[in-house]
Amino acid sequence: MSLEPAVREAFAPHGVLSRAADEFLPRQGQTEMALAVARTIEQGGALVVEAGTGVGKTFSYLVPALLSGERVLLSTATKTLQDQLFGRDLPRLVQALGLPVRTALLKGRASYLCLRRMELARSEGSLPDRSSLRSLAKIEEWAVATRTGDLAELPGLDERSPLIPLVTSTRDNCLGSQCPKFHACHVNKARREALAADVVVVNHHLFFADLAVRESGMAELLPTVRVAIFDEAHQLNETGVQFLGAQITTGQLLDFGRDVLAAGLQFARGLADWSAVASGIERAARDLRLVVGRTAPGAKLRWTGEAPEQVDPQPWLQALDELRQAFTDATQALATVSEIAPDFVRLHERASVLAQRAATFAQPCAPESVRWVDVGHQLRLVESPLDIALAVQDKMLKQRGDDAEQSRKAWIFTSATLGDDPRLRWFTEPCGLGDAEILRVGSPFDYLVQAAVYVPRDLPKPNDPAHSTEVARLAGDAVRRLGGRTMVLTTTLRALRSIGEALQARFEGSLEVEVLVQGQWPKRRLIERFREGDADGRPGCVLVASASFWEGVDVPGDSLQLVIIDKLPFPPPGDPLVEARAQRLEGQGRSAFNDYFVPEAAVALKQGAGRLIRRESDQGLLVVCDTRLATMGYGRRLLAALPPMRRLQSAQEFDAAVEALGATRTSTTLPGPT
Missing domain, CATH: 1.10.275 (Fumarase C; Chain B, domain 1)
Incomplete structure (x- = not known):
């Protein structure tokens, strides 16, 4: 039986997915993507899918992958997303589809407790402080009961703890088969389980580390996989270049x-x-x-x-x-x-x-x-x-060989944001995927009704020293009226500190608003507190963050109704890697600004804006505090890359929209797609 009919049946109104996800609603875009994935699995080759927020891309690739009966490798951007995929999405689907599928989770060494290193940490007396001593005692107690040794299972362990490097191994200090704890080693157990599994969930860092040094265990795993799927694929190039060079x-x-x-x-x-x-x-x-x-x-x-x-x-x-x-x-x-x-x-x-x-x-x-x-x-x-194109073609797709088995392999790359042109060149060119099939599936959200975008015209220019002060003032005024519910995303750490300190000073002692600033708490704790919002009589929250908070942060419902971006997120022109990429394009007779800087900014801007609307019932405002978006010719291209929100033309319209949000609170939030 062809895979496509089985996939189409699964996504039907009363198909198996209605039993796997609460309030499942058939979506044309979700089914379209799933059928494209099914065709690629059957025929082999590479498929690149940009699936807008709300499409439900996770089910779109998981269902055909599971129904195919093939051995599957799933790679995603972060360990947090790995855990979600392995611990929530996969089990639900495997149960709903009734398939005898064995799944496994594989992370890098730094995620697993090393029994030998734990003993050394205790015996060598090298712990930095009393707090680390207490944490070590908790780890030792947990070590007796854990089956996986995955430190993510240990509640209360700060991901920034100085103890973690002392109880985990690296490629440098691992003794391998000569280690006295080799047979009980959690890293080796995870690798053995991965080699025996039908579906293995990894992350991009682990994948490219293996391509570079052949040390993670995937050197044995990848040749046996016929379907490889990369979610959050927009991070592949930047992740890959970290491992494919020399340091x-x-x-x-x-x-x-x-x-x-x-x-x-x-x-x-x-x-x-x-x-x-x-x-x-x-x-x-x-x-x-x-x-x-x-x-x-x-x-x-x-x-x-x-x-x-x-x-x-x-x-x-x-x-x-x-x-x-x-x-x-x-x-x-x-x-x-x-x-x-x-x-x-x-x-x-x-x-x-x-x-x-x-x-x-x-x-x-x-x-x-x-x-x-x-x-x-x-x-x-x-x-x-400069990019991963050669590594993808030679080590993954192996386009220069005549291996018939290799040509049958299916490679799926997907993300909500992969470029701002029909061929998604921002992604496909540096990743060596110029010959891949391209599919773009729009978001099912009604952005014209759910969201609006505002570009203040009276702010200082982005390079003006007073810019961050004025952004903090605008944000503070809106936060006060909304009672929190705001995320301020900055493009630099300097702006992060400036805006964060200004807002903390403004709301110091406030019983209505709590200001959270990246770096002052662990990321996981910041997100958890922000999601709680003003529940149980607590103050509402404003979160000021940079870098990693521009993507992968999911805050549905009323806890987030306003996203403020301080500047257009162009790549730093003085960065040597950025300079080299720009020079290569100029040497090819192309425009580095139009073919590199603007697409980079478009993708990053779309990622930041994507924090706002996560469910069909969400409503919110996006403010981009950069006048270039309204005054420069390339501003139209950047605005076109955003979801089709309605435009607010004046400060009065923005104030009215903020007041409207502050006056209404959605009592329930519909579950989103998976």
């Missing part, structure tokens, strides 16, 4: 030196001059930092020649050579004791990799790549490809 940090070097000294003195004292080996590495790392000299923290130094800008080439190259030599010495010393303890085997591998990286950075930059140095508490040397 080395002075922090890595110092950690390695300490590990060599500790292992040498514990297991092989007197068999090598471990102090000299460690001090040689530490000295080389220190000298590399000294060559850079005084540079503002957070700076990114372009590196287009022999050395980064503002750095003398001769001492820089000498420092790199001394670094390579220090690791060569370490490799030789470790080779003489490799049979004494498994720690030395891993240290030898680390030394070889770091020596190779040091040698790489002493050579010219690879074609179609860019180099730079991040300056902070430590130096980070980076060589990055």
Whole structure:
């Protein structure tokens, strides 16, 4: 039986989905996407789907994937979305469809408790404070009962806790099969379950880490998968380039030196001059930092020649050579004791990799790549490809081969935002998917009724020092009338601090409004508090946030009715990767502004605006505090990329809309699509 009829039947008014989701309503766009996914699974090839908010894309790809009976890999952007997909959406559908499907969840090492590292944290007495000691006791108690070892299961553990690196492993410090806890290892258990499962849920970071170093376990998994689905695919390119280049940090070097000294003195004292080996590495790392000299923290130094800008080439190259030599010495010393303890085997591998990286950075930059140095508490040397197109074509789609089995594989890429033109070139070009089938499915929401957008004309220009002050004033006035219910999204950390401090000062001591600012609480706690809103007599909330809060934050209902964006989210022009991409386009005779900067801003703006309307019953206002949206020619293109909201033309219309929202409260919120 063809897959399409079975999929169509599942999405019918009284089909199986009506039993899997409360208040399920058939949606033409959802069914259209599901049928396209079914065709791709049957025929093979690549499908790119932009599915607007509310379409229900999760069910659109899960239903045909499950009904196909094929082995499936699902990858999403974050561990939180992984947990939602694995813990909620998949079980509901598997039960409703009545399929004997085995599912598995696979994350990176940093998500799983390492039993050996937990014991070392207790025995070595290296915990930073009493709070960490109490947290370790909770982890030890939980460790006895957990089956998965996934730290996300442990309530109350702050994702920023300094204890987490002490009780999890890395590729560098894992002993592999030589570890005394190998058979009980949670990472290995997760990998074994993934290899035995029909559907495996991973995240983009894990996927690309494996493409780069073949270490996560997917080197064995991916060849056996016939259907690979990437949700939140708009993050693929930026995630991929993080792993497909080369990096080395002075922090890595110092950690390695300490590990060599500790292992040498514990297991092989007197068999090598471990102090000299460690001090040689530490000295080389220190000298590399000294060559850079005084540079503002957070700076990114372009590196287009022999050395980064503002750095003398001769001492820089000498420092790199001394670094390579220090690791060569370490490799030789470790080779003489490799049979004494498994720690030395891993240290030898680390030394070889770091020596190779040091040698790489002493050579010219690879074609179609860019180099730079991040300056902070430590130096980070980076060589990055400009995009993931070559890796996708050669390592995933394998378009240059004649493998018949590979041609049958189905690759599905989907997100609510993938570009602002019919061919979705913002996504397909850097991801090497120019030949993929393209489908765009619009949102079912009635934006003209549910939402409005306002661009204030009287604000200072975005680069005016008074801009953030005026944004805070506008936001404060609206927040006071709404009793909270507002998210302010900023494009820079400077604006985040300025607007956050201004709003906290304005509402200090208020019993009606609580101001939440990114960085002051863990992200999960901030979102939970914001979703609670003014329930149970608590103050309403305004959340001021940047970066990661522009997407993946779902706050349906009355808790969020106003989204304020401070500036148009253009890429930072001084960033070396941004510069290199722009120069490549100019070299091709194209316009970097029209073909890169504007599409980037359009996608980011659409993501930020997408926080506003999450359900059919939601109502709200979007304010973009950047006059360029109304005065510049490209503003029309950016406005066209937004959902079709009605336009508010004056401050009076905006005030009236805010008053209307403040006067009405939706008593119930309809469940949204999945």
